[in-house]
Amino acid sequence: MKNGFVIFLAAFAVLASSWGAFVLAPQLQLGGAKQVTVLNSTDVYPASRPGEAAQGLQIYRANGCAACHTEQVQQDGVACDVVLSSAGKNPSVVSNLISTLKLEGITEEAAQAAADQITAAGGKVETHILATGPDIARGWGLRHSVAEDFLYDYPVQLGGLRIGPDLADVGRRLPDANWQLLHLYAPKSVVKGSLMPPFRYLFETKKIGSTPSPDALNLPKEFAPAAGYEVVPKPEAKHLAAYLLSLHADVPLYDAPFTQLSASTNAPANKP
Amino acid sequence: MSDETKTCSTDSGTEPTAARLHLPMWILVALLTLLYLGGIYFDHHSGWFDKQVYSPYSNAAMLESYQPKSGAAAALAAGRKSYEAVCGTCHGNDGLGKPGQAPQLAGSEWVNTKGHNRLAHIPLAGVSGPMQVAGKDWNMSMAAMGAALSDADLANVLTYIRGSWGNKAGEVTADDIKGIRSGMGGRPQMMTHDMLMAMPE
Amino acid sequence: MTVNEKQIDTSCRVPLLVLFGGAALWLVVGSVLALVASLTFHMPDKFGDCPWGTYGHLQPAADDALLYGFCIPAGLGVLLWIFARIGQTPLRGAMVPVVAAHLWHLGVLAGLVGIFVGDSTGFAWLEFPRGGSALLFFAYLLLGLWALMNFSGRNERGMFPSHWFLIAALFVFPWIYSTANILLVGWPVRGVVQAIIAWWFGNNLVFLWTSLVGIGAAFYFLPKFSGRPLHSYYYALFAFWTLLLFGSMRGVPVGAPVPAWLPALSAMNSLFLIVPVIAIAIIGWKTVRGGAGRECKGGSFCMIKFSFVAFILSALLLVTSACPHFSRLTQFTWFGAAQTQLQLYGFFAITMFGAIYHILPRAVGIEFAFPKLIRVQHWFAMAGIILFVVSLVIGGVVQGLKLQDPNVAFADSTKAMLPFLRASTMGLLFMLVANLLFTLNVIALIFAWKWSVAKTVFAFLISPLAKTEVKA
Numbered sequence: 001m002k003n004g005f006v007i008f009l010a011a012f013a014v015l016a017s018s019w020g021a022f023v024l025a026p027q028l029q030l031g032g033a034k035q036v037t038v039l040n041s042t043d044v045y046p047a048s049r050p051g052e053a054a055q056g057l058q059i060y061r062a063n064g065c066a067a068c069h070t071e072q073v074q075q076d077g078v079a080c081d082v083v084l085s086s087a088g089k090n091p092s093v094v095s096n097l098i099s100t101l102k103l104e105g106i107t108e109e110a111a112q113a114a115a116d117q118i119t120a121a122g123g124k125v126e127t128h129i130l131a132t133g134p135d136i137a138r139g140w141g142l143r144h145s146v147a148e149d150f151l152y153d154y155p156v157q158l159g160g161l162r163i164g165p166d167l168a169d170v171g172r173r174l175p176d177a178n179w180q181l182l183h184l185y186a187p188k189s190v191v192k193g194s195l196m197p198p199f200r201y202l203f204e205t206k207k208i209g210s211t212p213s214p215d216a217l218n219l220p221k222e223f224a225p226a227a228g229y230e231v232v233p234k235p236e237a238k239h240l241a242a243y244l245l246s247l248h249a250d251v252p253l254y255d256a257p258f259t260q261l262s263a264s265t266n267a268p269a270n271k272p
Numbered sequence: 273m274s275d276e277t278k279t280c281s282t283d284s285g286t287e288p289t290a291a292r293l294h295l296p297m298w299i300l301v302a303l304l305t306l307l308y309l310g311g312i313y314f315d316h317h318s319g320w321f322d323k324q325v326y327s328p329y330s331n332a333a334m335l336e337s338y339q340p341k342s343g344a345a346a347a348l349a350a351g352r353k354s355y356e357a358v359c360g361t362c363h364g365n366d367g368l369g370k371p372g373q374a375p376q377l378a379g380s381e382w383v384n385t386k387g388h389n390r391l392a393h394i395p396l397a398g399v400s401g402p403m404q405v406a407g408k409d410w411n412m413s414m415a416a417m418g419a420a421l422s423d424a425d426l427a428n429v430l431t432y433i434r435g436s437w438g439n440k441a442g443e444v445t446a447d448d449i450k451g452i453r454s455g456m457g458g459r460p461q462m463m464t465h466d467m468l469m470a471m472p473e
Numbered sequence: 474m475t476v477n478e479k480q481i482d483t484s485c486r487v488p489l490l491v492l493f494g495g496a497a498l499w500l501v502v503g504s505v506l507a508l509v510a511s512l513t514f515h516m517p518d519k520f521g522d523c524p525w526g527t528y529g530h531l532q533p534a535a536d537d538a539l540l541y542g543f544c545i546p547a548g549l550g551v552l553l554w555i556f557a558r559i560g561q562t563p564l565r566g567a568m569v570p571v572v573a574a575h576l577w578h579l580g581v582l583a584g585l586v587g588i589f590v591g592d593s594t595g596f597a598w599l600e601f602p603r604g605g606s607a608l609l610f611f612a613y614l615l616l617g618l619w620a621l622m623n624f625s626g627r628n629e630r631g632m633f634p635s636h637w638f639l640i641a642a643l644f645v646f647p648w649i650y651s652t653a654n655i656l657l658v659g660w661p662v663r664g665v666v667q668a669i670i671a672w673w674f675g676n677n678l679v680f681l682w683t684s685l686v687g688i689g690a691a692f693y694f695l696p697k698f699s700g701r702p703l704h705s706y707y708y709a710l711f712a713f714w715t716l717l718l719f720g721s722m723r724g725v726p727v728g729a730p731v732p733a734w735l736p737a738l739s740a741m742n743s744l745f746l747i748v749p750v751i752a753i754a755i756i757g758w759k760t761v762r763g764g765a766g767r768e769c770k771g772g773s774f775c776m777i778k779f780s781f782v783a784f785i786l787s788a789l790l791l792v793t794s795a796c797p798h799f800s801r802l803t804q805f806t807w808f809g810a811a812q813t814q815l816q817l818y819g820f821f822a823i824t825m826f827g828a829i830y831h832i833l834p835r836a837v838g839i840e841f842a843f844p845k846l847i848r849v850q851h852w853f854a855m856a857g858i859i860l861f862v863v864s865l866v867i868g869g870v871v872q873g874l875k876l877q878d879p880n881v882a883f884a885d886s887t888k889a890m891l892p893f894l895r896a897s898t899m900g901l902l903f904m905l906v907a908n909l910l911f912t913l914n915v916i917a918l919i920f921a922w923k924w925s926v927a928k929t930v931f932a933f934l935i936s937p938l939a940k941t942e943v944k945a
Contacts, residue, residue, distance in 0.1 A: 004621075004624060004625060004632070004636070004640060007632075007636070007637050007640050007641065008640065008644065010714075011640070011641040011644050011645075011717060012644070014714075014717050014718050014721060015644070015645065015648055015721060017722070018673070018677070018721035018722050019648070019652065021722060021738065022669060022670070022672075022673035022722070022724065022725070022735070023652060023656070023669075023670055023673060026665075026666050026669045026670075026731070026735065027656075027662055027666050029732065030663075030664060030665060030666050030731070030732075031662050031663055031664075031666050032663075033663065033664055061593065061594075061595035062524075062591035062592070062593060062595075063524065063527060063529045063530070063591070064527070064528070064529020064530055064532065064533055064593060064595075065529055066529075066595065066597075067528055067529045067532050067533065068528060068529070070805055072728060072729065072730050074728040074801070074804075076801070134876065134877050134878065134879040137879030138879050138883065144728070144730065145730035146730050147664055147665040147730060147731060147732070148664075149730065150664045150665050150668075150730070151663065151664045152663075152664075153664070154661050154663075154667070155594060155595035155596060155657070155661070155667060156664065156665055156667045156668045157595060158665075158668045158729070158730070160597065160726065160804075160805065160809065161805055161806070161807070161809070161810065162805040162806070162872075162876060162886075163514075163887065164887075165883050187517075188518075191884070193884060193888070194517075194884070195514065195517050195884075195887050195888075196517060197513055197517040197518070197520040197521050197527055197528065198517070198518060198520075198521035199521060199527070200521040200522050201521065201522055201523055201524050
C-alpha cells in the first residue's frame with residue numbers, strides 16, 4: 001500500500017458498508033414506521049404525546065435525565081401459563097389430569113400439548129403468554145420495549161446506565177402526578193434513601209398570598225418550606241411530570257406479544 | 273533559544289521502519305474459525321433481518337408461535353377486527369345498523385338463533401328482497417360480502433356478531449363454515465326471505 | 474538532529490501550540506467537571522438549586538470536554554507532526570491549521586455553554602448544539618484537508634503503517650459527524666432510528682477514531698523509542714483492516730429496542746475484534762521486546778507502553794461485554810463507563826501525553842519548565858485510571874448481578890455501588906492532579922515561548938536604535 005489513494009478507497013468501502021448497515025438499513029426498515037394495531041383489539045398504537053408531555057420530553061432532554069435513567073425494558077424470555085376456564089362435564093377427570101401436568105411457565109409447545117390433553121378430557125383452557133426477566137419481575141414493564149414505543153419522540157432518550165430505575169413504563173407504574181412532583185422536588189420525601197438529586201430549581205418557593213396556590217406541594221414536615229411559604233411547581237416541573245405520566249409501554253403488539261390480564265392482577269405496584 | 277544538546281534532541285534518531293515478516297498462519301485460521309462461529313451466533317440471534325423479531329425471540333416462526341390464539345377472547349377480537357373492516361360500514365360498529373343502508377344486528381332475530389345455518393348463508397350468498405328485521409321492514413339487497421373471507425375469519429365475524437351488543441348466541445367454528453360453504457356449491461344463488469326460511473335454522 | 478528535522482519540527486510549532494495548549498486547558502476543564510459530577514453520588518442533596526449543577530449537565534459536558542476538547546485536537550496535532558516527520562517535509566501553510574485549531578476550540582466552548590444552558594441535543598457524544606458542532610465540523614474539515622495536502626506533497630514517498638491508521642481516522646470523523654448531525658439534529662429521522670444512528674456514531678468516534686489515531690501514533694513511537702523496526706508491516710496491515718472492518722460495524726447494545734439483527738450484528742463484530750486486538754498486542758510486544766531499552770522512568774516511552782497495554786485491556790473489556798450472557802449482565806451498569814474511560818483516558822489521553830512530551834519541546838525549541846513533574850504526572854495518571862477502571866469494572870459486575878436478580882430491590886443495587894463510586898471519585902481526583910501537572914508544563918512552555926518571541930521582537934525593535942546611537 002504505497003498509495004494514499006488506495007487507503008482512501010478501501011476505507012471508504014468499509015465505512016460505506018458500516019453506514020449502510022447501521023444508518024441506511026435501519027432507516028429503510030424502520031424510518032417509515034406507522035402506527036400498529038394492538039393485539040386483540042382494533043386500537044392503534046402509539047398515540048403522539050399530548051402537548052404538555054411533549055414539552056416535558058424537552059425538559060427531560062435539557063436536564064440530561066437519560067444520564068441516569070433508561071427507557072428500555074429488557075425481556076429475557078417468554079413463557080406460557082395454561083389456565084383452566086371451564087372444567088366441562090367431567091370436573092374430576094380434568095382436575096386429576098391437571099394435577100399431573102405442569103401448566104405454568106412452560107414453552108408454547110408444552111402449553112399446546114397440555115391444552116390439547118385438557119380439551120380432550122372435556123375441559124376448556126386459555127393460554128396466557130407472559131414476558132419474563134428481572135425487569136418484568138420488578139414491574140418496570142409488561143414486555144420488552146419495541147421501536148413503536150418511541151415512534152413520535154424526538155429526541156429518543158433510551159439512556160444507557162441505570163443509576164436510577166427504568167422509566168419506559170413509569171406512567172403505568174406511578175400514575176400520580178402529585179407523587180411525581182413531590183419526588184422531583186424532594187426525592188427522599190417519597191422514597192426513603194433515594195440517591196436522586198432533588199430538582200428544586202424546577203419549583204418556586206414563594207410567600208403564600210391571600211389564598212394558597214392550588215398547585216402548592218403537600219410536603220412532609222422535614223421537607224416543607226418555612227411557615228408562610230409554599231412550594232409551587234414551575235411549568236417545567238409540570239411538563240416533566242406530564243411526560244413521565246405519558247410513558248406507557250403496556251399494550252401487547254405483534255412484535256411484543258403477551259396476554260393482558262384483568263386490571264386486578266396487573267395492578268401497578270406503587271413503588272419506584 | 274534552548275541548548276540543542278539537551279535531552280530533547282539526543283533521542284531523535286531516524287524515522288521508524290517496519291520489518292517485513294509475514295503473518296503467521298494460525299492467526300488467519302483463528303479469524304476464519306471466529307467468522308464461522310460468529311455466523312452461527314448471527315443465525316441464532318438475528319431473526320435474519322426481520323423487523324418484527326426482537327430479542328428474546330430468535331426468529332419469525334418463534335414469534336408467530338407465541339401470538340395469543342387460543343380462547344374465546346382471541347376469536348372475538350379477531351372477529352371484531354374483520355367485522356369493523358368489512359361489515360361495520362353499513363351495519364355500524366355498534367351493530368345498530370344504518371337507516372337506508374343495512375338493518376341492525378343487535379337483537380336481530382336472524383342473529384340470535386339456535387343454529388347458525390341461515391345466518392351463515394347471508395354473507396356467503398348475499399340476500400335480497402323484502403324481509404323483516406327486529407320489527408322493521410326492509411327491502412334491499414346485500415352482496416355476498418363474506419364469500420371472500422376465509423372460513424376462520426367468517427367464523428370469527430359470526431361469533432363476534434352473535435356475542436356482542438347484547439346478543440347471546442353460541443360461537444361458530446371454522447369447520448361449521450366449511451361445511452356450509454361446501455353444501456352451497458360453486459356459485460350460490462342470492463338468498464331471499466323464503467329461501468332462508470325453507471332451510472334448517 | 475539534522476537541520477532538516479529541525480526545520481520540520483519548527484514548521485509545526487504554532488499549530489501545535491494552539492492545538493495542544495487549548496487541549497490542555499479543556500483537559501483540566503473536563504476533569505474538574507467530571508469530579509464535580511461524581512460528587513453528586515456522595516451528596517445528592519447539595520446539587521438541587523441550579524440547573525447547570527446537576528449530573529445530567531455536568532457528566533455529558535465532562536465527557537465532551539475530554540473527547541472534543543482534549544482528545545481530538547491533541548490527536549490532530551500529533552498527526553500533523555507525524556505526517557511531517559515520516560514524510561520528511563516541513564508543514565506548509567501553517568496558518569491554516571492555526572485558524573482551524575482556533576475554530577475548533579471556539580466550537581468546543583460554544584458546545585459546552587450550549588449543554589449548560591439546556592441546549593444539549595440529548596444524544597450521547599453528540600450533545601453539542603448546532604452552532605458548536607458546525608464550527609467543529611468545518612474546523613476538522615479544514616485541518617484534515619490541510620493534513621492530506623501536506624501528506625500528498627511529502628518528500629519521502631514511502632508509506633509507514635501509521636499513515637494508514639491516521640489517514641483512515643482523518644476520513645472517519647467528517648463522515649460520521651456529518652451523518653449524525655444531519656440525521657439527528659438537522660433533519661431528524663423518526664423513532665428509534667435516532668438511537669441506532671447515535672450508537673453507531675458514538676462507537677465510531679469513541680472506539681474507532683481514538684483507536685485508529687492512538688494506535689497509529691503508538692506504531693510510530695514504539696519502534697522509534699525502542700530503536701527497533703515495527704514488527705511487522707504485514708501484521709500491521711492485517712490489524713488495520715480487521716480493526717477498521719469489525720470496529721466500525723458495531724455499537725448497538727444487546728437489549729436495545731430495535732430488531733434483533735442490529736444487536737446481533739454488533740455483538741458478532743465486537744467478538745471478532747479479538748483478532749485485531751491480538752495482532753496489535755503481538756506487534757507491540759515483538760517491537761518493544763529486546764529493544765535498545767531506552768530508560769523508562771516515567772518518560773514518553775513509558776507512557777506509550779502503558780497506554781498501549783491500556784488499549785489492549787480496553788478492547789478486551791469491549792469484547793467481553795459482547796459475550797452472550799455477560800452482555801446482559803453488564804449492560805446498563807458502570808462497566809461500560811469504565812471501559813469508555815479506559816479507552817479515552819488510559820489509552821488515548823496517555824498516548825497523547827507521551828507524544829506531546831516528546832513533540833512539543835522539539836517543535837518549540839524550549840525544554841519543559843518542570844521536567845521532574847512529568848514523571849509525577851505519569852504516576853498520578855496511572856494511579857487515577859487504574860483506580861477508576863478497576864473499581865467500576867468490579868462495581869459494574871456487582872451492580873449487574875443485583876440488577877439481574879429481581880428479588881433485590883433496585884435501591885440496593887444503587888447503594889451497593891457507593892463504595893465503588895467513592896473509589897472512582899478518588900481516581901478522578903488523581904487524574905485531575907495529573908491533568909493539572911500536564912497543563913502546567915504545557916502552559917509554562919507556551920508562556921516561555923511567548924516571552925522569547927517578545928524578547929526577539931523587542932530586540933528587533935530596539936536594534937536600529939542602537940545602531941543609530943553608535944553612529945551618532
